[in-house]
Amino acid sequence: MSRYREHPQAIRELVRPAEVHRDVYVDPELFDLEMTQLWRNTWLYVGHDSQVPAPGDFYSTQLAREPVIMIRGTDGVVRVLPNRCAHKGTRLVSAVHGKCQGGTLRCPYHGWTYRLDGRLRTVPLKSGYEGTGFAAAAAAQGLGEVTSVNYRGFVFARLGSTGPGFEEYFGESLTSIDNMVDRSPEGRLEVAGGVLRYMHDCNWKMFVENLNDAMHPMVAHESSAGTAKKTWEAAAADGPPPMVIEQFVPFVNGYEFFEKMGVKVYANGHSYTGVNFSIHSKYSHVGEYEHRMTEAYGAERAQRILGEARHNTVYYPNLTIKGAIQAIRVARPVAVDKTVIESWTFRLVGAPDELLARTTTYSRLINAPTSMVGHDDLHCYRSIQEGLASGANEWLSLHRNHAAAEADGIAGTYGATNEVPMRGQLRAWADFMTLGLKEGGS
Amino acid sequence: MSSAEQPSPQALAEFVYHEARLLDEKRFDEWYELLTDDVRYWMPLSRGQPDSELFTSLFYEDKLLLKVRLERLRHPNAFSQQQPSFCQHVLQQPGLESADPADNRYVTRTPFLYVETQLDQQLVLAGVTYHHLTVLEGRLRIRLKKIELVNCDAALPSIQLLL
Numbered sequence: 001m002s003r004y005r006e007h008p009q010a011i012r013e014l015v016r017p018a019e020v021h022r023d024v025y026v027d028p029e030l031f032d033l034e035m036t037q038l039w040r041n042t043w044l045y046v047g048h049d050s051q052v053p054a055p056g057d058f059y060s061t062q063l064a065r066e067p068v069i070m071i072r073g074t075d076g077v078v079r080v081l082p083n084r085c086a087h088k089g090t091r092l093v094s095a096v097h098g099k100c101q102g103g104t105l106r107c108p109y110h111g112w113t114y115r116l117d118g119r120l121r122t123v124p125l126k127s128g129y130e131g132t133g134f135a136a137a138a139a140a141q142g143l144g145e146v147t148s149v150n151y152r153g154f155v156f157a158r159l160g161s162t163g164p165g166f167e168e169y170f171g172e173s174l175t176s177i178d179n180m181v182d183r184s185p186e187g188r189l190e191v192a193g194g195v196l197r198y199m200h201d202c203n204w205k206m207f208v209e210n211l212n213d214a215m216h217p218m219v220a221h222e223s224s225a226g227t228a229k230k231t232w233e234a235a236a237a238d239g240p241p242p243m244v245i246e247q248f249v250p251f252v253n254g255y256e257f258f259e260k261m262g263v264k265v266y267a268n269g270h271s272y273t274g275v276n277f278s279i280h281s282k283y284s285h286v287g288e289y290e291h292r293m294t295e296a297y298g299a300e301r302a303q304r305i306l307g308e309a310r311h312n313t314v315y316y317p318n319l320t321i322k323g324a325i326q327a328i329r330v331a332r333p334v335a336v337d338k339t340v341i342e343s344w345t346f347r348l349v350g351a352p353d354e355l356l357a358r359t360t361t362y363s364r365l366i367n368a369p370t371s372m373v374g375h376d377d378l379h380c381y382r383s384i385q386e387g388l389a390s391g392a393n394e395w396l397s398l399h400r401n402h403a404a405a406e407a408d409g410i411a412g413t414y415g416a417t418n419e420v421p422m423r424g425q426l427r428a429w430a431d432f433m434t435l436g437l438k439e440g441g442s
Numbered sequence: 443m444s445s446a447e448q449p450s451p452q453a454l455a456e457f458v459y460h461e462a463r464l465l466d467e468k469r470f471d472e473w474y475e476l477l478t479d480d481v482r483y484w485m486p487l488s489r490g491q492p493d494s495e496l497f498t499s500l501f502y503e504d505k506l507l508l509k510v511r512l513e514r515l516r517h518p519n520a521f522s523q524q525q526p527s528f529c530q531h532v533l534q535q536p537g538l539e540s541a542d543p544a545d546n547r548y549v550t551r552t553p554f555l556y557v558e559t560q561l562d563q564q565l566v567l568a569g570v571t572y573h574h575l576t577v578l579e580g581r582l583r584i585r586l587k588k589i590e591l592v593n594c595d596a597a598l599p600s601i602q603l604l605l
Contacts, residue, residue, distance in 0.1 A: 194487045194498045197597035223517035228510045235506065244507055340597045345498060357495040369598040370485070370500045372514050378600055379522035 004029055006441035008434035015430040018402040018423065019395045022388040025203040031336035033433060038317060039064035040160035041432040042268075043169050045319035045330055046070050048344070049078045049153045050190040056100040056116060060093050062332055063159060063318075067091050068146060070155055073116040074103055080146040080157040081118045085109065086139040105143075118143035152181045153189055162436055164268070173270035176313035180323030182305045185296035185350035189326065192347040193360040197340055198369045202381035204317070204331045204339040205425070210377060211312040211320045211329075212273045212421035214258035215400070217251045220380055224372035225251035240284060247362050250279035251373065255417060261311065263416040267409075269316025269428030271421040275413055278311035280324040286354045296350070316425055326359045329367065337385050343367040398422050448543050449575070449582060454550050455536040457582045458573055462531035462554075465604050470512045473604075478576060478583045481505050485589040485605065500594065500601070511604075522602060527560045529603045539572065547585065548575045556605050565599055568592050 004011050004027075011030075014021040023030055044063045047070045051059045058071040060083055067083035069092065083091045085107040092105045092114070100106075104121055105114040113121040120142035123129065134140055148157040149166040154177055156166065163169070181189055200207060210216065217225070228248035232241055241249070250257075262275030274280070293302040309324045321328040326346040333339050345359040366373045388396075401418035410424045449457075464473040484493070485500040495502070503511065514520050534553040541548050549572055556567045574586035589605050 193496060194491070196487065196498055196500075197595070199597040199599045201599070220521065223514045223520035224510070227514045227517055231506065231510045231513060242506070248510075343498075353496055360495060360498040363498050364500070364502060368498070368500055370601050372511060375522040375600050375602055376520070 002029065003027075004033060005437075007439065008437040009439060011433050011437075012430050015426045016395075017404075017407065018399040018419075019397060020426050022394050022396065024426070024429070025205060025396075026336060026385065026388050028336045030433075031203075031333070035064045035333070037435065037437065038429060038432045039333075040158070041163035041435045042317060042428075043149070043156045043158050043163075043166055043315075044317070045315065045328075046080055046148065046155045046157050048189065048191050048346070049150055049155055051097065052078060054099070056103055057098075058093055058100060059097055060091075060095065063157060065333065066159060068157070069093055069105075071100070071105075071116055075117075077117075078148075078150050078155055079117060080148040080155065081105075081143045082146065084143070085112055086114075086120060086142055087112050087123075092143075114142055118145050152177055163432065169268055170270060170315065171266055171268075173266045173272070173313065173315065176272055176310055176321060176323050179305060179308045179310065180321060180326060180346075182297075183293075183323065183326065183351075184348040185292040188349040189346040190349055191344055192356055193345040193363070196343040196363060196368050198343070198367065198374065198378075200339045200341050200378055200381060201337055202339060202378070202385045203336060204333040205429075206381035206384055207329075207331055207339060207341055208314060208317060208320065209422045209425060210381070211314050212263055212271050212416075213419075214261065214263070214273055214416040215255075215419075216377075216380070217258065217279075218254060220376045221251040221373055224376065225249060243284075243358060243361055244365055246283055247365055248373075250282070253279070259415045259417045261416045262413060263418060263421055264413050265420050265424045266411050267424075267428075268431075269425040270314055271424060272310045272313035273416045273421075274309055274311030274324075275416075278309045278324065280311065280322070281309040283325075283358065286352060288352045289355055292350060292352075314421065314425070316428055322362075325362050326355070327363050327367070341367070398426070447577070448541065449548060449577060451538045453582070454538060454548055454573075454575060457575065458536040458550055458552050458571075459533060461573075461584070462533055466528075466530055468528075470515070474508065474512060476582075476584050477505055477508065478578065478585050479505060481508070481584055482586045482588075483508055483604070484586065485591060485594070487594055489590075489594065500591070500598075501589070515603075522600065525561055527558055527602045529556065529558045529605075531556055531605070536573070546576045549573065550575065554605075558601065558603055560602070563599075565601065567601070567605065569594075569605075571605070 014024050047059045052072040055072050055074045058069050060069050069081045069083045072078050085092055090107050090109045092107055111124050115121050146157045148155055181187055225248045228245055232245045261278050263273045264275050265271040313321050318331045328344050330342045331339055343363045345363050347356045398419045414420050483501055483503045487498050487500055491497050515523055532555040536550040536552040539549040539551040552571045554571055558565045569591040572588040575582050576585050
């Protein structure tokens, strides 16, 4: 019995101006609908083009649970292809990273081959298909290409054929990617340092909503960042604190700090915290890096680039980035209560190694399955997942600093303790969940 | 045992068993005493990973960071531990990998199974641990503990205690 698939109005009613119904996080039917509606109508981050530097190089992953390949063609263009043989559906590649032999993708089952742009190249014993109607079938067209855009190395795809175009969807939020790339003296990033993959037994939205939640660090992370601060103070050591202390301590800054850092909210669920400053603002300077940036961009522009210290930018629904330290996290939903969070780190091409060490250290301290900070975050997400089973109240409150004027448009700049980024995400959620759905089914 | 005296393979093995027992019994203060001041507790994220901060690791902790970790486990607001985790190491007999008396460094290799539980959740990990041990003031101490998980590249759940 479908409660939602044929009732888009019922889906819209789950999101009130300042409240959201628990089903959004716990209902399996809504999760399946998210994968076929929200996650197909919007733009998803696939990977970075430095993962596939040469023609034939591929990276395989899942988008909205669908297997895809990001591959560089013989023409140098990076494309996204379904990882599904046109014949019987076999995944064409199973390695995460690899290189196609002989410039073709070859199915491991019956040997069908494809060009690197997804067109069918050869089928063994082709005469067996004469007069069968095969030529007019979808299989003869090959894999079909997924609509994708390579934005300054970041490859995004939209699985469905409806939904807004790339620029319209992301708009000005792309300035966060610009800033991250501009931090390289050569204007180029490379994936480096390895990928952390952390299994979260919670709904994907708990993770994404947390990224612009400035009201939780001083509470949830008191035991880790607070202990780090105290341990360092007790050590009474001379000299500047080591990098790990520098990275931990700002997590337990007070409410005023987090309020004043500011949050910028865009249409379609995107936002970033750290409009004015962030927990990354006071990291120690690396003189050689600043020198190279000044040489590359001139003093004024270099200062402008490095003066930005955005905290987390959410590219709804599956990407969050920390441009200031060149780390990103990608949500890969598995089930309504299961999500893999991947943490990728980047080298700023042309910058000293210290910058890469800073991002790998941060990623390990904060985002690893072994992270003291991550443990308490995930504990809270899981606790929501379990707490929502309570019949006491079917609604979650997102009232903090809600203003009636948001009804006319939510984009704007706010104090960062405002829950407006979550309200913006859920508004986009309702829009893209119901896009094209008809009351009573099609 | 003086630092000039070479520890026997049996003494090294006993040390490795004892170290695991301290962790399993949460005798963290005693465990902390086993560490040299320049200790590294390292769990690489990938196979064959160089010892370098240019790669992300699962653990790459010095004595200060280990102190923070152990203090946090005792903190009343360590929310992920309000229902505490427990662990059990099951070790294969440690083998002597190398002995370098000149550098005062003795390396053991110990395949292990590790179980970590939290009420109804149970996590089982397997791998090999390399202990780089040294003799300080007549007692064995850990300079480096390197833990190679066999599934270091898996999407792992929270690992909350020390392997």
